[in-house]
Amino acid sequence: MMRVGVIGAGQIGSAIARILADSGKYEVIASRRKVELARDLERHGVTVTRDNREVASKAEVVFLSVKPGKAVKVLDEVADLLAGKILISVAAAVPVERLAAAAPGAKVVRAMPNIALSVGASFTAYCRGPGVTDEDVEIVERLLGEMGSYAEVDEEHMDAVTALSGSGPAYVATLIEAMAYAGLKVGLPRDLAYLSSAQTVLGTAKMYLETGLHPATIKEMVLTPAGTTIEGIFYIEESGIRTALMRAVEAATKRAKEIASTLNSGG
Numbered sequence: 001m002m003r004v005g006v007i008g009a010g011q012i013g014s015a016i017a018r019i020l021a022d023s024g025k026y027e028v029i030a031s032r033r034k035v036e037l038a039r040d041l042e043r044h045g046v047t048v049t050r051d052n053r054e055v056a057s058k059a060e061v062v063f064l065s066v067k068p069g070k071a072v073k074v075l076d077e078v079a080d081l082l083a084g085k086i087l088i089s090v091a092a093a094v095p096v097e098r099l100a101a102a103a104p105g106a107k108v109v110r111a112m113p114n115i116a117l118s119v120g121a122s123f124t125a126y127c128r129g130p131g132v133t134d135e136d137v138e139i140v141e142r143l144l145g146e147m148g149s150y151a152e153v154d155e156e157h158m159d160a161v162t163a164l165s166g167s168g169p170a171y172v173a174t175l176i177e178a179m180a181y182a183g184l185k186v187g188l189p190r191d192l193a194y195l196s197s198a199q200t201v202l203g204t205a206k207m208y209l210e211t212g213l214h215p216a217t218i219k220e221m222v223l224t225p226a227g228t229t230i231e232g233i234f235y236i237e238e239s240g241i242r243t244a245l246m247r248a249v250e251a252a253t254k255r256a257k258e259i260a261s262t263l264n265s266g267g
């Protein structure tokens with residue numbers, strides 16, 4: 001069984017460790033300093049340690065999921081043990097070049113999943129660094145496939161992907177909450193308001209993904225002349241929801257670039 005390590009078993013790291021261990025296909029070892037906070041991973045068969053070097057030496061593929069500002073420091077600590085191994089960093093904004101400089105000899109992949117990986121429904125974009133072969137990518141895609149869907153992208157798109165699908169669950173959760181509030185306003189019981197809202201987001205996304213119908217076409221299918229939906233859509237359009245989302249993703253992309261430049265200047 002392939003041995004996979006996770007350095008930084010926080011929110012994203014422990015979800016990665018749990019999903020891979022639960023698949024039954026990988027032996028997983030994970031680390032964090034406050035190791036007692038990761039103990040529940042042991043119920044999933046994950047070996048838990050506070051020793052990053054133990055993770056790097058035992059694993060064949062290593063995920064790095066510490067906060068972006070710590071990525072290079074943590075790599076410095078384990079770099080000699082990563083030579084020839086695949087290193088998958090999920091740290092936002094840290095460029096491949098910087099990761100490769102900190103862990104020379106490692107085969108660096110930079111990935112951006114989202115928190116839906118905890119239920120196997122992440123969208124993960126990744127890009128590969130120098131020396132990463134098609135065989136390495138096969139291994140990476142098998143791992144990412146356990147967490148949801150994935151796509152290889154050029155590194156120049158990673159900050160935008162971070163802002164769209166990395167941060168996206170926060171935008172969509174706001175939408176689900178807003179639609180549920182709307183349900184409450186028109187008298188739906190609370191559980192029904194949240195369930196109908198979330199299922200509608202899930203179903204619409206599934207419809208797009210499975211049929212390939214353009215979202216505008218899906219919308220047209222619901223819009224009857226003088227019907228109820230067009231009444232609702234009138235207010236949605238008036239609210240400027242599209243420009244709000246466009247501004248949100250644009251601002252988050254800019255922020256990812258700012259964080260990257262802080263890291264590059266060593267700050």
Ligand SMILES: NC(=O)c1ccc[n+]([C@@H]2O[C@H](COP(=O)([O-])OP(=O)(O)OC[C@H]3O[C@@H](n4cnc5c(N)ncnc54)[C@H](OP(=O)(O)O)[C@@H]3O)[C@@H](O)[C@H]2O)c1
Nearest residue numbers: 008009010011012032033034065066067068090091092115
């Ligand atoms: N949250 C998201 O939705 C999301 C989505 C995509 C990507 N990411 C990326 O994933 C990374 C982690 O984010 P997160 O939200 O999971 O943060 P988090 O919950 O704070 O996890 C980071 C973990 O790193 C551990 N850590 C810190 N210093 C360490 C060290 N020296 N050695 C080993 N472990 C150490 C921390 O635990 P201790 O303090 O106990 O060591 C903590 O559990 C970030 O780089 C972020 O950009 C996050």
